[in-house]
Amino acid sequence: MANNARTLVKHNGLEDIVVVHQCAVEDLHLPEKVDIIISEWMGYFLLRESMLDSVIVARDKWLKPGGAMFPSHARVLLAPIEGRTGRKKQDEFADALEGWQEFCDTTHSKYGVDMSCLGEQFENEQRQYYLQTSLWQDVSPSQLLGEPVVLLSYDLHRVTVADVLSPSAQFKLHVERVSQVGTVDALCAWFDVDFRGSDELPCEEKIVLDTSPDEQGSTHWGQQVMYLHPPQPATCGDVLTGSFRMQRKKENHRLMSVQFTLRHGRAEQLGPERQDMFSVE
Numbered sequence: 272m273a274n275n276a277r278t279l280v281k282h283n284g285l286e287d288i289v290v291v292h293q294c295a296v297e298d299l300h301l302p303e304k305v306d307i308i309i310s311e312w313m314g315y316f317l318l319r320e321s322m323l324d325s326v327i328v329a330r331d332k333w334l335k336p337g338g339a340m341f342p343s344h345a346r347v348l349l350a351p352i353e354g355r356t357g358r359k360k361q362d363e364f365a366d367a368l369e370g371w372q373e374f375c376d377t378t379h380s381k382y383g384v385d386m387s388c389l390g391e392q393f394e395n396e397q398r399q400y401y402l403q404t405s406l407w408q409d410v411s412p413s414q415l416l417g418e419p420v421v422l423l424s425y426d427l428h429r430v431t432v433a434d435v436l437s438p439s440a441q442f443k444l445h446v447e448r449v450s451q452v453g454t455v456d457a458l459c460a461w462f463d464v465d466f467r468g469s470d471e472l473p474c475e476e477k478i479v480l481d482t483s484p485d486e487q488g489s490t491h492w493g494q495q496v497m498y499l500h501p502p503q504p505a506t507c508g509d510v511l512t513g514s515f516r517m518q519r520k521k522e523n524h525r526l527m528s529v530q531f532t533l534r535h536g537r538a539e540q541l542g543p544e545r546q547d548m549f550s551v552e
Contacts, residue, residue, distance in 0.1 A: 304335045317462040337471030340427040342464035350419035352459040353450035357498030364401040409489040444511040454502035461494045527551040
């Protein structure tokens with residue numbers, strides 16, 4: 272991309288105006304600080320890939336006082352939804368375990384090798400793959416069972432690396448509509464980012480990149496859907512009260528582990544607590 276940019280700059284006679292630097296931003300050296308930083312760092316669930324760290328480094332090192340970040344603000348939103356994919360994933364998980372048992376039986380009867388000692392490891396791997404990994408999906412607004420809530424919110428002029436290393440939040444989801452089977456099947460997350468400049472350098476017109484469920488189809492990022500196993504029984508007027516925590520995976524900091532702790536019931540009486548774990552890969 273840097274090479275193509277240089278070709279375009281030269282072809283359009285802008286070599287005295289545009290300078291292309293090809294390096295990691297942490298290694299960048301400039302003759303002066305800058306007025307504006309434009310970046311595209313957003314991943315699934317906003318923070319997947321952990322690229323915001325580098326943008327923060329560039330801001331702290333090179334942005335002038337009063338300069339503007341584009342995008343300037345970011346939010347993660349969460350809503351309860353209905354969906355059928357969770358049941359499909361449960362069936363696939365059951366099929367995988369059945370296939371493993373058939374494999375073990377065949378291996379033992381034909382070759383005299385007992386593979387059963389690997390059964391627990393196999394089951395855990397299949398559970399994570401089928402039941403505990405968030406899914407990229409193009410969610411329809413008709414699947415929403417309640418209004419979204421803001422899970423995380425960042426001002427890109429002020430956010431720190433510490434703020435995004437292990438974010439957590441408390442939330443309340445109000446069930447305003449019930450599915451045909453009377454359950455909340457999944458939690459659905461997406462993000463939006465604003466391009467509105469800084470307090471000292473505001474935009475004349477605010478632009479929003481919105482990745483919410485849309486009847487016209489999804490953006491590149493779609494939505495991240497985390498199916499609950501089993502689905503959460505719910506009736507209209509119920510509240511899902513919960514906490515959220517996200518951590519980077521030790522083996523690959525670009526991927527995330529997400530934990531939701533949920534309690535549900537009527538607004539005045541919440542039921543027992545449940546915990547659901549997911550990988551954002």
